[in-house]
Amino acid sequence: MSTQQIVPVDTKPFEAGLAKFRQDAESITVKDQGDYVIACQLALDVRAYIKDVKAKMKPGIESAQAHLNFLKNEMSKYITPAEQIDQTISRKAEGWKRAEREAAERERQRIQAEAEAAARRKAEEERREAERIAAEQRKEREAELKHQREAGEIKAREAEKLRKQAEEDERKARELAAKQAAETEKAVPVVTVAPAVPKVAGIKARVNWKFRILDASKVKTEFTMPDEVKIGQIVRSMKDKAGAEALVGGIEVYTEDSI
Secondary structure, eight states: OOOOOOOOOOOHHHHHHHHHHHHHHHHOOOOSHHHHHHHHHHHHHHHHHHHHHHHHHHHHHHHHHHHHHHHHHHHHHHHHHHHHHHHHHHHHHHHHHHHHHHHHHHHHHHHHHHHHHHHHHHHHHHHHHHHHHHHHHHHHHHHHHHHHHHTTSSOHHHHHHHHHHHHHHHHHHHHHHHHHHHHHHHOOOOOOOOOOOOOOTTOOOOOOOOOOOSOGGGSOGGGOOOOHHHHHHHHHHHOOHHHHHHHHOSOOOOOOOOO
């Protein structure tokens, strides 16, 4: 470890310089060429001041940096292998947890499939029973109409009309039965099966949701952004407002002066 002592730096000249530069910066106005030259010279003086401060503070910073690096290396000697051990343990625990969650999901799907199959069977049974009842009611109505027709209670035209109405009633009953059967199939609650992962104090049980891009061309525009770094490189290299705007599209190229 470096034993170099940090040499104190007299900062009073720095403070005095800052005060003078601040006063000069607030009071200066640039209205003509002479003022512009004075402003540029003042900027050069400030930059020289900055270099001087850096030069005088640098030895102390380097000494502190050397000591900091030493401490970081010492810490790494113990932290790095411990982190590797932690990763080994975590990998094994996470592997079991993942397998348990997958097993729970498979069980959930099995139970869900059984519930849906039972609902379909029930719906089919109810539909068939409703259709059977509707068919029996039609047959009974037709038999009654035949008897009434033979007894002379109703005429042939009226009997035919009532027979067609009986057929229409059966058709509507069948449609209603089919609709109710479809609703019965849909009315299956979503099954949940919790993985048998115990809670351990101090360990945050979490599931990290991640993603990977499969086809960048299908990503919606609101989830994309322009490559500003690449655009900036093009603008600076071309130094041509119209050319850069035409090449990139959708941008405005402008310049800013600096001294």
